[in-house]
Amino acid sequence: MAREKTRRKVHDAVLSLAAGSRVSTITMEGIAGRAGVSKQTLYRSWSSTGAILFDALLARSTDAAGRVAVPDSGDIRDDLLLLATGMIAELTDPAQEGLLRRVTAELQADEDLALEYRETLLEPQLGAIAHRLDRAGVPAPDDVAELFVGAIFHRWLLRSRPFDPEWVENHVDRALTLAGSVS
Amino acid sequence: MAREKTRRKVHDAVLSLAAGSRVSTITMEGIAGRAGVSKQTLYRSWSSTGAILFDALLARSTDAAGRVAVPDSGDIRDDLLLLATGMIAELTDPAQEGLLRRVTAELQADEDLALEYRETLLEPQLGAIAHRLDRAGVPAPDDVAELFVGAIFHRWLLRSRPFDPEWVENHVDRALTLAGSVS
Amino acid sequence: MAREKTRRKVHDAVLSLAAGSRVSTITMEGIAGRAGVSKQTLYRSWSSTGAILFDALLARSTDAAGRVAVPDSGDIRDDLLLLATGMIAELTDPAQEGLLRRVTAELQADEDLALEYRETLLEPQLGAIAHRLDRAGVPAPDDVAELFVGAIFHRWLLRSRPFDPEWVENHVDRALTLAGSVS
Amino acid sequence: MAREKTRRKVHDAVLSLAAGSRVSTITMEGIAGRAGVSKQTLYRSWSSTGAILFDALLARSTDAAGRVAVPDSGDIRDDLLLLATGMIAELTDPAQEGLLRRVTAELQADEDLALEYRETLLEPQLGAIAHRLDRAGVPAPDDVAELFVGAIFHRWLLRSRPFDPEWVENHVDRALTLAGSVS
DNA sequence: AAATAACCGAGACGGTACGTCCCGTCTTCGC
DNA sequence: GCGAAGACGGGACGTACCGTCTCGGTTATTT
Numbered sequence: 001m002a003r004e005k006t007r008r009k010v011h012d013a014v015l016s017l018a019a020g021s022r023v024s025t026i027t028m029e030g031i032a033g034r035a036g037v038s039k040q041t042l043y044r045s046w047s048s049t050g051a052i053l054f055d056a057l058l059a060r061s062t063d064a065a066g067r068v069a070v071p072d073s074g075d076i077r078d079d080l081l082l083l084a085t086g087m088i089a090e091l092t093d094p095a096q097e098g099l100l101r102r103v104t105a106e107l108q109a110d111e112d113l114a115l116e117y118r119e120t121l122l123e124p125q126l127g128a129i130a131h132r133l134d135r136a137g138v139p140a141p142d143d144v145a146e147l148f149v150g151a152i153f154h155r156w157l158l159r160s161r162p163f164d165p166e167w168v169e170n171h172v173d174r175a176l177t178l179a180g181s182v183s
Numbered sequence: 184m185a186r187e188k189t190r191r192k193v194h195d196a197v198l199s200l201a202a203g204s205r206v207s208t209i210t211m212e213g214i215a216g217r218a219g220v221s222k223q224t225l226y227r228s229w230s231s232t233g234a235i236l237f238d239a240l241l242a243r244s245t246d247a248a249g250r251v252a253v254p255d256s257g258d259i260r261d262d263l264l265l266l267a268t269g270m271i272a273e274l275t276d277p278a279q280e281g282l283l284r285r286v287t288a289e290l291q292a293d294e295d296l297a298l299e300y301r302e303t304l305l306e307p308q309l310g311a312i313a314h315r316l317d318r319a320g321v322p323a324p325d326d327v328a329e330l331f332v333g334a335i336f337h338r339w340l341l342r343s344r345p346f347d348p349e350w351v352e353n354h355v356d357r358a359l360t361l362a363g364s365v366s
Numbered sequence: 367m368a369r370e371k372t373r374r375k376v377h378d379a380v381l382s383l384a385a386g387s388r389v390s391t392i393t394m395e396g397i398a399g400r401a402g403v404s405k406q407t408l409y410r411s412w413s414s415t416g417a418i419l420f421d422a423l424l425a426r427s428t429d430a431a432g433r434v435a436v437p438d439s440g441d442i443r444d445d446l447l448l449l450a451t452g453m454i455a456e457l458t459d460p461a462q463e464g465l466l467r468r469v470t471a472e473l474q475a476d477e478d479l480a481l482e483y484r485e486t487l488l489e490p491q492l493g494a495i496a497h498r499l500d501r502a503g504v505p506a507p508d509d510v511a512e513l514f515v516g517a518i519f520h521r522w523l524l525r526s527r528p529f530d531p532e533w534v535e536n537h538v539d540r541a542l543t544l545a546g547s548v549s
Numbered sequence: 550m551a552r553e554k555t556r557r558k559v560h561d562a563v564l565s566l567a568a569g570s571r572v573s574t575i576t577m578e579g580i581a582g583r584a585g586v587s588k589q590t591l592y593r594s595w596s597s598t599g600a601i602l603f604d605a606l607l608a609r610s611t612d613a614a615g616r617v618a619v620p621d622s623g624d625i626r627d628d629l630l631l632l633a634t635g636m637i638a639e640l641t642d643p644a645q646e647g648l649l650r651r652v653t654a655e656l657q658a659d660e661d662l663a664l665e666y667r668e669t670l671l672e673p674q675l676g677a678i679a680h681r682l683d684r685a686g687v688p689a690p691d692d693v694a695e696l697f698v699g700a701i702f703h704r705w706l707l708r709s710r711p712f713d714p715e716w717v718e719n720h721v722d723r724a725l726t727l728a729g730s731v732s
Numbered sequence: 733a734a735a736t737a738a739c740c741g742a743g744a745c746g747g748t749a750c751g752t753c754c755c756g757t758c759t760t761c762g763c
Numbered sequence: 764g765c766g767a768a769g770a771c772g773g774g775a776c777g778t779a780c781c782g783t784c785t786c787g788g789t790t791a792t793t794t
Contacts, residue, residue, distance in 0.1 A: 006740095024292035027780060038741045043782070105288035107341070109207035114342060122341055143334075143353060146344075150337030151330045157340070158290070158305055159297060160329070170326060174361055186759095186770075210749060221772045226751070369744075390658035393775060404746045409777070471654035473707070475573035480708060488707055509719060512709070513700045520699030523706070524656070524671055525663060527695075536692060540727055576754060587767045592756070 007059070009035045010042065014056040015095065023098030026053065050106030050113050053099050058120065060096070076136035080172045083129060084152060088163045091156045104157065125149065138179035148175045190242075192218045193225065197239040198278065206281030209236070233289030233296050236282050241303065243279070259319035263355045266312060267335060271346045274339045287340065308332065321362040331358045373425070375401045376408065380422040381461065389464030392419070416472030416479050419465050424486065426462070442502035446538045449495060450518060454529045457522045470523065491515065504545040514541045556608070558584045559591065563605040564644065572647030575602065599655030599662050602648050607669065609645070625685035629721045632678060633701060637712045640705045653706065674698065687728040697724045 013035035017026050028049055032039045046052045071082040090096060107114040126145045133141035151171060155161055196218035200209050211232055215222045229235045254265040273279060290297040309328045316324035334354060338344055379401035383392050394415055398405045412418045437448040456462060473480040492511045499507035517537060521527055562584035566575050577598055581588045595601045620631040639645060656663040675694045682690035700720060704710055 003739095022292070028782085029780060032741095036741080038743085039782080040742095040784090041740065044740095101291035104340075105291040108284035108288040109205070118341060118343060122343060126343075140353065140357075143350070143357070146337060147330060147334045147354075147357065150334035151326075152333075153337050153340075154329060154333030157287075157336075158301060160301060160305060160309075167326070170323065171330075174323075174326070174330065178357055178360055189771080211751085212749060215772095219772080221774090222751080223753085223773090224771060227770075372745085388658070394777085395775060398746095402746080404748095405777080406747090406779090407745060410744075467657035470706075471657040474650035474654040475571070484707060484709060488709060492709075506719065506723075509700075509716070509723070512703060513696060513720075513723065516701075516703030517696045517699035519706075520695060520702050523653075524667060526667060526671060526675075533692070536689065537696075540689075540692070540696065544723055544726055577756085578754060581767090585767080587769085588756080589758090589768095590766070 006035075006037060006041060007045070007055075009037060010052060011056040011059050013037075014053060014099075015060070018053075018099050019095065023053075023102045026102070028052075048106070048110065048113070050103060050110055053106075054103050054113060054117065057096065057099050057103065061090075072132070076132065076138075077172060077176060079132055080129075080148070080175060081168065083132075084148070084168050084172060087125075087149070087152055088156075088168070091152075092163070101157075133175075133179070136179065138176075144175055144178050147178070189220060189224060190228070190238075192220055193228075193235060194239040194242050196220075197236060197282075198243070201236075201282050202278060206236075206285045209285070211235075231289070231293065231296070233286055233293055234299075236289075237286050237296060237300065240279065240282050240286065255315070259315065259321075260355060260359060262315055263312075263331070263358060264351065266315075267331070267351050267355060270308075270332070270335055271339075271351070274335075275346070284340075316358075316362070319362065321359075327358055327361050330361070372403060372407060373411070373421075375403055376411075376418060377422040377425050379403075380419060380465075381426070384419075384465050385461060389419075389468045392468070394418075414472070414476060414479070416469055416476055419472075420469050420479060420483065423462065423465050423469065438498070442498065442504075443538060443542060445498055446495075446514070446541060447534065449498075450514070450534050450538060453491075453515070453518055454522075454534070457518075458529070467523075499541075499545070502545065504542075510541055510544050513544070555584075555586060555590060556594070556604075558586060559601060560605040560608050562586075563602060563648075564609070567602075567648050568644065572602075572651045575651070577601075597655070597659065597662070599652060599659055602655075603652050603662060603666065606645065606648050606652065610639075621681070625681065625687075626721060626725060628681055629678075629697070629724060630717065632681075633697070633717050633721060636674075636698070636701055637705075637717070640701075641712070650706075682724075682728070685728065687725075693724055693727050696727070 010031060013031050014026070017023075017030060017034055026049060028039055028042055031037075031049070031052060032042055042052065046055065071079045071086075073079055073082070091100060103113075103117070107117055126142070126149060129148060130141040130145040133144055138144055148171070152163075155163065161167075193214060196214050197209070200206075200213060200217055209232060211222055211225055214220075214232070214235060215225055225235065229238065254262045254269075256262055256265070274283060286296075286300070290300055309325070309332060312331060313324040313328040316327055321327055331354070335346075338346065344350075376397060379397050380392070383389075383396060383400055392415060394405055394408055397403075397415070397418060398408055408418065412421065437445045437452075439445055439448070457466060469479075469483070473483055492508070492515060495514060496507040496511040499510055504510055514537070518529075521529065527533075559580060562580050563575070566572075566579060566583055575598060577588060577591055580586075580598070580601060581591055591601065595604065620628045620635075622628055622631070640649060652662075652666070656666055675691070675698060678697060679690040679694040682693055687693055697720070701712075704712065710716075
């Protein structure tokens with residue numbers, strides 16, 4: 001509904017606010033003010049602050065049309081390493097981390113946003129990993145993909161331990177172990 | 184600082200509010216009103232709504248002194264099954280789920296609360312599981328414990344898939360597979 | 367800034383509250399509630415409870431544009447009697463007395479309100495009296511006007527003695543005595 | 550009821566608070582804290598903040614037992630000048646002005662305090678002046694005393710004009726004019 | 733080109749909750 | 764056993780946002 005120009009102004013405002021202060025203080029009024037847009041215009045296109053932040057995140061990741069780029073080097077271990085590294089890079093990117101945490105928080109109370117999140121981000125991501133595992137002959141690829149992503153996400157969300165490269169390698173190896181005799 | 188009587192009134196109020204309406208609408212004022220307590224009394228003992236909810240959850244889980252009861256049947260597979268089942272039961276308990284989601288959401292923006300959460304709940308839980316795995320001879324027990332818990336938590340937090348008993352069994356088996364040749 | 371409709375609602379609320387209970391218990395929240403207006407709307411237009419009460423008093427006195435009606439019978443003694451009687455009537459009017467006392471109290475701590483009070487109410491009143499005295503040839507009319515008003519105000523503010531008609535006459539005569547040989 | 554030591558501590562606290570910040574922000578809690586006295590102790594001896602401030606003012610003026618020192622030079626004009634000058638000095642004394650304004654404000658809503666004020670301060674003051682005028686043969690000395698004091702008080706309370714020495718002299722002369730042919 | 737509609741900025745508005753300050757009372761605990 | 768220290772229920776403060784609602788002043792279309 002919103003004109004493309006408006007959406008861009010709003011996304012820019014969100015990113016600039018996210019860079020300049022705690023993401024948890026971003027509000028509809030703040031976005032409207034920064035974007036030079038009236039609150040009514042925001043409400044016409046988005047149902048909540050969380051929805052705007054999510055939209056801004058999406059717009060940031062999907063410049064081209066092709067969503068999640070799945071690496072395909074031929075070697076499953078290399079691919080998993082790339083996937084893990086890429087995911088960690090995104091989660092800890094200073095320009096995104098705050099927004100991701102805020103959106104994850106809002107998912108807990110907003111079923112609609114949660115649904116959109118799953119369909120738009122989560123499923124493609126898990127699907128891509130499962131697909132890659134499947135091609136490599138790993139049994140129960142969906143479950144292993146969940147295991148693979150779940151541990152990384154858990155560590156990030158609860159800030160339980162830092163991500164160090166050695167752990168990532170071991171994490172990949174553990175995932176591959178589950179593939180049984182797969183090389 | 185707060186008297187024991189006050190704390191109990193507050194915890195009761197939180198649980199009754201959590202049972203009666205969406206947890207995301209619980210406020211300091213609402214708790215104060217329900218508990219028959221002044222706002223100042225709340226702020227004297229807790230720094231935020233999240234801190235109160237967390238405290239109420241804690242008080243609910245820790246009646247006796249001994250935290251997380253670690254099952255010890257002698258059989259590692261049985262123990263992991265019990266652990267997983269218990270964790271899922273807690274996460275999906277109608278009396279707790281909303282509170283847990285709200286607290287998890289607030290952790291994202293509240294570093295102090297996050298620290299307390301890790302020290303009080305997360306580490307004991309992961310530690311207990313790791314300890315059990317260690318005793319069974321599983322290598323890298325901390326990482327495997329994280330993997331084990333992470334997948335369950337991920338599925339719950341993002342509501343990606345329901346918990347069915349068959350999956351739980353497979354999940355346990357996958358964890359044991361990582362133990363290598365361990366029986 | 368505030369719409370005319372809002373101002374009227376607020377003034378009505380103030381007068382109804384002033385009539386129904388002790389003026390010293392009137393609060394911003396009470397006015398907002400009675401007027402069916404949000405607190406923010408009050409703060410947008412007035413800086414304090416005192417400012418609202420003062421505004422309500424003003425709106426009550428200044429229906430037409432012409433402020434203080436100065437009597438002009440041709441006879442200075444009659445005029446002063448009318449002025450004194452009118453002033454006393456206003457000060458002791460049950461619908462106003464409480465508000466006037468409250469406003470006078472707040473003037474003591476609120477320099478801005480005090481300034482507005484002087485410019486809007488006090489100076490026109492004193493000026494009108496002084497002007498009348500001046501026309502009658504009284505020397506130092508400003509000082510005599512202050513004397514004239516000051517005694518009435520002092521008696522009212524400190525409730526030292528009731529206003530009886532005989533005293534008013536003598537008060538007028540004393541003021542005229544200061545005019546020397548003026549008839 | 551309060552022990553003398555306590556009263557002194559409280560009075561000192563009031564004066565120090567009055568010197569250090571706006572008198573309108575003085576509170577029971579603030580006095581208790583500064584005086585190193587519990588709130589309960591304050592409430593045992595005084596019914597309101599206003600009562601404490603009034604008491605502190607009184608204690609300040611009445612070191613010796615003899616209240617208002619009435620000058621008696623033999624010359625009524627000199628005496629009135631001294632009285633006016635003394636009154637103005639007191640009203641504008643930086644250590645007292647704020648307290649006096651605060652107390653005057655509280656009088657408007659607190660009948661008990663108002664009564665005490667009249668009996669303890671106002672009547673002795675007016676009486677002393679009236680007595681002096683009476684001795685000089687001035688007719689209606691009470692009314693003239695009120696006129697004399699009322700104008701000064703009015704000018705102070707509403708801050709309408711500064712007190713300059715010339716005005717004081719004229720003010721005294723005007724009061725004497727009312728004495729008719731009295732020398 | 734003028735008339736007319738759609739849109740949008742600005743922000744007032746009724747509300748709810750925030751976090752703080754005091755009130756006046758009650759409880760605890762140390763000297 | 765008195766009194767400081769301060770917890771407590773309560774009420775108001777002044778502020779921040781919420782989501783809705785009018786306003787005018789462009790823009791764009793339609794005639």
